[in-house]
Amino acid sequence: MIDQSEGYLLGYDVGSSSIKASLVSIADGKVLGSATSPSQEMPMLAVQEGWAEQDPELWWEHIVKATQQLKAAHPKALAQTQAIGISYQMHGLVLVDKAQQVLRPSIIWCDSRAVSIGRKAFDALGKDYSLGHLLNSPGNFTASKLRWVKENEPDLYQRIHKVMLPGDFIAMKLSGEICTTVSGLSEGIMWDFREQSLAVQLLDHYGISQDYIPEVVPTFAEQGRVSSQIADELGLPVGTPIAYRAGDQPNNALSLNVLQPGEVATTAGTSGVIYGVSDQLDYDPQSRVNTFAHVNYSKEQPRYGILACVNGTGIQNSWLKNNIMGAHADYEKMNQLAADVPIGSAGLSVLPFGNGAERTLANAEVDAHIHGLQFNTHSQAHVLRAAQEGIVFALKYSFDIMQAMGMQINKVKAGKANMFLSPIFREAFANVTGAALELYNTDGAVGAARGAGVGAGIYSGFEEAFSALELVGEVQPEADKQLAYGEAYTQWLHLLQQHLG
Known part of the structure; x- marks a missing residue:
């Protein structure tokens, strides 16, 4: 065990929209500071329809900028970093x-x-x-x-x-060493x-x-050390171990301490995801949801992550902000407008599938659709609410596939971030799925930092690493709302089936 009287853990979350870096105190597990770069979403290159590319050096550029923001705010703490963890877009x-x-x-x-x-x-x-x-x-x-x-x-x-993979690249830039998990x-x-x-x-x-x-190399272990050149550039100690890396969705589950069979996590950031843990070697016969090795997978004690993904989540919300809302709009205002509209958006339905082939639809490219628009009935607010409901309905579609595989889902954990900041989105999720929704004060960068503490042997195990994880909210399904959302989902599902043929 390493002396925990001082020192910090650094976590990076490498998304396709932005890079986030967080410093976590080893002693009490609390977040000292976080930084995000860039302030606007990173661009994707789309040379042809259905393509999506990014320059990996752009990720590194914003790793540097986010770390420099932490250095400006907390130079002494950053210089006491004892381990680094990396979460990355899968x-x-x-x-x-x-x-x-x-x-x-x-x-x-x-x-x-x-x-x-x-x-x-x-x-x-x-x-x-x-x-x-x-x-x-x-x-x-x-x-x-x-x-x-x-x-x-x-x-x-x-x-x-x-x-x-993207996380392997960031570890290589930090250490000069190439490995994977x-x-x-x-x-x-x-x-x-x-x-x-x-x-x-x-x-x-x-x-x-x-x-x-x-x-x-193991997911939780030393995977390289920060080189002297990079340490000088970022303000880190030379030789700081990189002690954990994982894809963003397994890492999101780790961030919520979702590690054992039957536990389920969700997120709604760049993509919308439901991620459940199983100890059974199982799969969907149509491969609409996908089974991967979870962060704590081992041959002796297998833990599988079953992942259902909706691509068109964050990009749909961003598109609405940029193209529907006008100047000076923000997501909080969008959430407020959506809350003024009743459940079901007065018959308006949105299919949120405008971001490439969707795995849960067997890799069909359905595109995004706004259906049932009536000029005398629907306003900007109706579109905003229908868009949020559409993402939840798409997650419900995935949810049902996972339950058909034998997963019993009664409770789902999420970080209070991204679309789960919206009261409407939270309410819709709990009532459409019928599962209690628990919200925690964490995110991918914080989870990666805590994972690094486990990988470096700073923490004795997951229980100690996540002792500071705090429940900050809970939403229970309500019978009357479940009925109203159920009717709206039935309409949405019929529309989807029409487009799937």
Whole structure:
């Protein structure tokens, strides 16, 4: 055990909208300070319809800026950082050469270009292998994106030294060392759960060399140390260990201390997600929800994260703010307007699927729709409420798939952040799903910091690491509201089924 009388943990949350950094006191587990960069959402590159890319160096630029904000506010504390944790946007493909230079923009999580590649691989490899060994269809995940590069950018492909996920890239920038985790490989559909090894059969099918895959290290362990050059630039101690990394949704669950079978987390930021933990090697036969290795997965005590995702969440809210609200609008004002409209938005329905192929819809691209608009009835406020209800309804659709797999969901935990700051969104979530909603004072960067405390051996375990996690609110389903929301959901579901054919 490390002396906890002084010192701090630094957590990074690398999203597709922004980078957040948080300093957490080791002694009491409280957040000393946080910083976010940039102030506006980071851009995505969309060269063609269905594509979504970002420059990994842009993430690093804002890692530096967020850390410099912490340095300006808390220089002594930052200089006492004892471990670093990293949370990152899942499924992204980052390629570097031998000089650790980025070869192309990252193909990120909501990019749809590899859907057909994954579908063909599923047909060729067979359902028994794909679902029995990978727990998923190869789908539109990282391995399939790499195959797309091999097919379409062969000269660039030959220059690849290592293939990484976004969090692996940030750890490399901090330390100069390249490694990955089982949890990370599983989210890229590059881990064979039956064989407890790389998914060799899939990689061979795609013609991808195993040499491209970095060394595998534990999720909670030393994974490299901050180099002297980076330490000087950021104001960190030389040699600070990077002791934890995980994708944003497993990390969100960790942030809420969701680690054991039957526990469920949710988030509604860039994407909307329901994430449940299981100890059963299970999968959805249609691969509409996906099973990955959770942060505390081990061969001896397997913990699987079952993830249902709605792509068009944060981007829909941002689109409404920028295109419907006008100048000087903010999300708080949008929430206030939405609250003035009754449940069901006077018959207005929104399908929030305008951000690429949706996994819960079997990789269909339905697009976003506003249905039932009446000029004499509906106002700006109706659109805002229907949009929030539409995201909750899409999560409910996912919720039902997970329950059909055998998960019993009576309580769901969330951080009081992003769309869960909206009273309407919270109320709708509890009453549409029928599950009690618990809200906590945490976020991805704070969770990553606490995870680093576990990985570095600073904390004795998860109980100590999350002793400062505080319940700050709870929403229980109410019978009359459940009835009203149920009617609105039935209308929404009928509309969705029409679009799915």
